[in-house]
Amino acid sequence: MHKAYDTILQSEVSAVLAAQNGGFEPYRYECACCGEEVYIAAAYSTRREAHFRHRKGNNDVECEKYLGQYGALSIDSRSRRSNRERVEFYFDNRSKTFSLGLRFNADEIQSYEHENVDFEIRTKDSAIPFYSLSINSSHFSPDVPTLIALNNFSFSYYLSNTLSGIKRKYDFIKPGNSTPTFFKLQGNDSDFKAKLVRSTVLFTNIQYFVIFQNHYSTPQDIQLPDEILVNGTVRFESMGYKFLGKTLLIQKKTARSDAILDSWGYQLESAESLTLLWPPAPVNNDVSIITSDEAFVFTSFELQAHGNINVHSTDIFKVNRSISRILVKPKTKIFNKNAEIVIDKAEQPIGNYSLLTTSKSIESKFIVPNDDDSYFLFNSFGVTPLKVGQAVLLTPKSEIRRYNFGYLTRCFYPYQHEELVGEALLEDILMHCKRTEALDLNAFASLKMSNVALRYIDKCKDSINVVAKQRIMEGLI
Numbered sequence: 001m002h003k004a005y006d007t008i009l010q011s012e013v014s015a016v017l018a019a020q021n022g023g024f025e026p027y028r029y030e031c032a033c034c035g036e037e038v039y040i041a042a043a044y045s046t047r048r049e050a051h052f053r054h055r056k057g058n059n060d061v062e063c064e065k066y067l068g069q070y071g072a073l074s075i076d077s078r079s080r081r082s083n084r085e086r087v088e089f090y091f092d093n094r095s096k097t098f099s100l101g102l103r104f105n106a107d108e109i110q111s112y113e114h115e116n117v118d119f120e121i122r123t124k125d126s127a128i129p130f131y132s133l134s135i136n137s138s139h140f141s142p143d144v145p146t147l148i149a150l151n152n153f154s155f156s157y158y159l160s161n162t163l164s165g166i167k168r169k170y171d172f173i174k175p176g177n178s179t180p181t182f183f184k185l186q187g188n189d190s191d192f193k194a195k196l197v198r199s200t201v202l203f204t205n206i207q208y209f210v211i212f213q214n215h216y217s218t219p220q221d222i223q224l225p226d227e228i229l230v231n232g233t234v235r236f237e238s239m240g241y242k243f244l245g246k247t248l249l250i251q252k253k254t255a256r257s258d259a260i261l262d263s264w265g266y267q268l269e270s271a272e273s274l275t276l277l278w279p280p281a282p283v284n285n286d287v288s289i290i291t292s293d294e295a296f297v298f299t300s301f302e303l304q305a306h307g308n309i310n311v312h313s314t315d316i317f318k319v320n321r322s323i324s325r326i327l328v329k330p331k332t333k334i335f336n337k338n339a340e341i342v343i344d345k346a347e348q349p350i351g352n353y354s355l356l357t358t359s360k361s362i363e364s365k366f367i368v369p370n371d372d373d374s375y376f377l378f379n380s381f382g383v384t385p386l387k388v389g390q391a392v393l394l395t396p397k398s399e400i401r402r403y404n405f406g407y408l409t410r411c412f413y414p415y416q417h418e419e420l421v422g423e424a425l426l427e428d429i430l431m432h433c434k435r436t437e438a439l440d441l442n443a444f445a446s447l448k449m450s451n452v453a454l455r456y457i458d459k460c461k462d463s464i465n466v467v468a469k470q471r472i473m474e475g476l477i
Contacts, residue, residue: 004029004038004052007086009310009333017307019043019050021336022269025198027168087159088145089172089196091183091209091245096236098172100157101145109140117163123154125167135161143331144285153239172196173213179264180210184338185247186286202261203271203338204250207231212244224248225256273300274339277323287331287342295343296325301336308336359410366392366400366412374403423452426477429467436463444472453477 006013007028018029019040029038029052038052088101102119104112112135120129130152133139140146150157155175158167174181183194185207194209202208224230232247250257253268261268275298281288296319297303303324305313315327326332332343368375368386375386379398386392392400394414402410420428439460449457453472457464471477 001031001038001052003032005032005035006310008335009308010331011306011310011333013306015040015050015052017304021301021304021308022199022201024201026170087170089150089170090147091194091196091211093194093209093234094191096234097238098150099147100150101147102140103143103145104135104140106142109135109137109142112161112163113137115163117161120160120162121148122158122160122167123152123156125158125169127158143287151239153241171198173211174265175213177212177214180212180246182266183209183211185209200266201337202250202266202268204252204268205271206249206338208248208250210246210248212246214242225254225260227251227254227257228260269337272337272339273298274334274336274341275299276341276343281343287344289344289346290328291346292328293345294325294327295332296323297334297341298323299334299336299339301339303334309334356407356409358408361410361412362415363394363400363412364415366394368392372404373409376401376403421476422450423477425471426452426456426468429471430465433465433467435466437466437469438462439464443469447473450477 001015003012003014004018005011006018007030008025012032013029024040024043027037029040030036031038031052031054036054038054041051041053042048043050086103090099090101091097092099100121117135118132119135121131122129131148133146133148153173155173156169156171158169160167172181182197182202184197186193186195192209197208227250229249229251230246231249234245236243236245250261250268253270258268276288277296277298279290279292279295281290281295283289299322301308303309303316303326305311305316309316309326310331310333311326311329315329317325319325328343328345330344334341334343368388368390370388377384377386377392377398377400379395386400394400394412396414396416398414400412401408402412439457439462441457444457449472456468456472456477468477
């Protein structure tokens with residue numbers, strides 16, 4: 001079959017594009033006819049075109065001739081023929097615990113709740129479930145993962161629900177002291193959460209957290225080549241077992257890095273880049289929320305409709321080689337190798353807010369107080385941060401600004417000297433300047449003088465104050 005349903009993109013995809021974008025994760029693709037799992041066959045063949053095939057025994061006889069056409073499935077995940085769980089495994093570095101993230105869409109939750117269906121986890125196919133949870137609106141929100149703490153250790157878990165009874169096997173920790181299991185870091189701080197890498201492909205310059213089971217008490221450390229940078233090591237216990245964990249970054253692909261990864265069952269490829277350029281978007285439950293109908297994204301790869309993005313080709317507009325404008329649909333998802341993002345549109349929230357006002361004051365000398373605010377001096381030389389107790393003489397064209405949690409709350413300005421004019425200026429001149437010269441009335445003949453100036457000249461006899469004369473000539477008195 002040429003096309004199938006992609007449970008990650010939640011859209012129909014072609015086998016050719018799926019193979020180009022490295023989509024080889026278990027349980028990712030489902031038959032558009034019966035809903036059973038299919039996989040990409042002949043992905044690297046030079047004789048046959050890539051196509052989807054059923055696993056042996058899962059309806060391969062009935063559906064093997066189904067080719068599929070675009071439109072057999074819509075982008076909306078409600079068109080799926082089988083309502084199966086979407087599962088990811090996580091490691092929480094803060095609590096040193098493992099969990100299973102389980103999500104359903106709104107229709108699945110409603111349908112399962114109506115049928116009183118329970119979700120079940122087993123450590124073996126024939127074992128009694130060690131955990132069960134009712135699938136309803138109390139335990140699940142649409143398309144948001146519900147985290148279930150794993151307290152029973154197993155190298156693989158069998159997941160099922162009481163409606164179908166079909167048990168699907170999910171591999172978890174790799175067995176063996178020297179074989180690690182890779183988790184991809186989400187976030188860059190020390191309290192990170194990491195998601196299990198379910199494929200066998202790793203990427204350069206991506207932070208991974210690797211787990212070695214039963215390595216807690218081993219005295220010797222794991223020897224890694226220089227190309228693999230170790231950013232942290234931790235030993236911990238969880239689910240009653242001992243683990244060694246390392247935060248790794250594989251800087252480049254070399255013969256030595258390929259050799260050790262191959263011995264672990266992985267292969268290395270160059271990482272792709274993906275950045276949401278506009279608009280600004282808060283992230284909620286791994287979903288970037290925007291309020292506009294379109295978004296601009298930077299990608300190191302070409303966006304392919306129904307291949308690595310779940311929108312139609314008419315919704316993708318290339319700005320240049322690396323930047324594209326896309327029309328955002330509900331749960332728009334881009335997924336290619338290591339690069340992934342989910343973008344959703346929401347209405348602009350209007351909540352209660354406090355109106356911040358900026359006050360002003362005049363200072364000649366300012367001493368920085370010891371409080372929780374930040375103070376900066378602005379002048380012709382630029383901006384200078386101020387320290388507690390620092391004394392600053394405010395000069396013309398300078399000011400100090402106070403910030404509280406990044407918000408401007410107060411401005412401090414220098415005293416401005418009043419410009420004296422008229423009678424006040426004349427009195428100041430006569431008080432501080434005693435120089436005089438002979439009075440020549442002809443110098444004022446062409447001037448239109450104020451009453452203050454006329455009265456002063458009338459009082460003058462044979463001499464006049466030099467500065468006063470100059471200010472009268474300038475029209476300031």
